Amino acid sequence: MQQSEQARTGRVVFWQDVKGFGFLVCQQSQQKLFFHIRDFVSKSARPELGDELRFVPGKDKRGRPIATSLQFIEPHKQQTPANNASQSINLDYAEDVSLYFRSGFLMLLIIALLFGSLPYVLPILYIEASLFTYWLYQQDKAAAISGQVQRLPEESLQLYSFIGGWPGALLAQKQLAHKRSKFRFQREFWLVVFGNAMLIAWLLSQHGQEFMGRLALFGS
Structure with missing residues (x-):
């Protein structure tokens, strides 16, 4: 009343x-x-x-x-x-693109390791992963707004953050107001960021450099 x-x-x-x-x-x-x-x-x-x-x-x-x-x-x-169904987001397409992206990303990573050029390729890998992760957040946000039951698995979003896409994920969370209010997701996200930072720190350390040197079959 x-x-x-x-x-x-x-x-x-x-x-x-x-x-x-x-x-x-x-x-x-x-x-x-x-x-x-x-x-x-x-x-x-x-x-x-x-x-x-x-x-x-x-x-x-x-x-x-x-x-x-x-x-x-x-x-x-x-x-x-x-009308609502006509605005639905095709997340199957997003998952298919994710598969191709993972394959290409892994291939580039292996080539960089074999040629001993991973430290020089890292910025490119981070940019690619961040742009793709931001796009995935956009797709999932659009699906949420349209009220779709089908959503992208949170594990997938965290995976792309771990392989270097966390800057794009962080930007998407702020610009799209997506996933930032979910405590469990945010807790896992910052653990992923910490894990990624530790991995990169180790790869760039002396032990990491020695390890990558052993993998570099075509390096000088």
């Missing part, structure tokens, strides 16, 4: 579909308010610029005003299951 008395209306003036957030301007106060996809009453809602929404004023954890309990004023704006 209290929510209906506090209900306001507003028009969407900004919407970032990948990240799942936007801004609306309240028609009663002309105030610009932040809103998130998770605050829609209907979990299949997909707002667009210019949509008129009914909402209840609220505050975030920092006490800043936001729009909550969001609903479309026009019923036809609600997405049907068929």
Whole structure:
């Protein structure tokens, strides 16, 4: 009852579909308010610029005003299951691409070890792994926003972070607001980052250099 008395209306003036957030301007106060996809009453809602929404004023954890309990004023704006399915993300394709990436990455790593050039190739490996890991986070975030049951395994995301993609993963977590609020995932992620740092430190140490020297069949 209290929510209906506090209900306001507003028009969407900004919407970032990948990240799942936007801004609306309240028609009663002309105030610009932040809103998130998770605050829609209907979990299949997909707002667009210019949509008129009914909402209840609220505050975030920092006490800043936001729009909550969001609903479309026009019923036809609600997405049907068929429309929602048409926006589904093909994660099978992402997993297939992951297989090709792993194969290519492993081949490049073996070649670098055989030629004794791993320390020089490491920056390239990190950049490739980071770009690919960021793309995987994008795909998984889009699947989460669309409400898909199928998601990328968290173990896969952590694996690509371990092989050098953690800078891309960290950037994706911040820019896409994805996986950063899950304590268990974050705990594992930082253990992966630590493990990767320790591995690189060992490879660049004297013992690591001696080990790579024994593997370098074609090095000078």
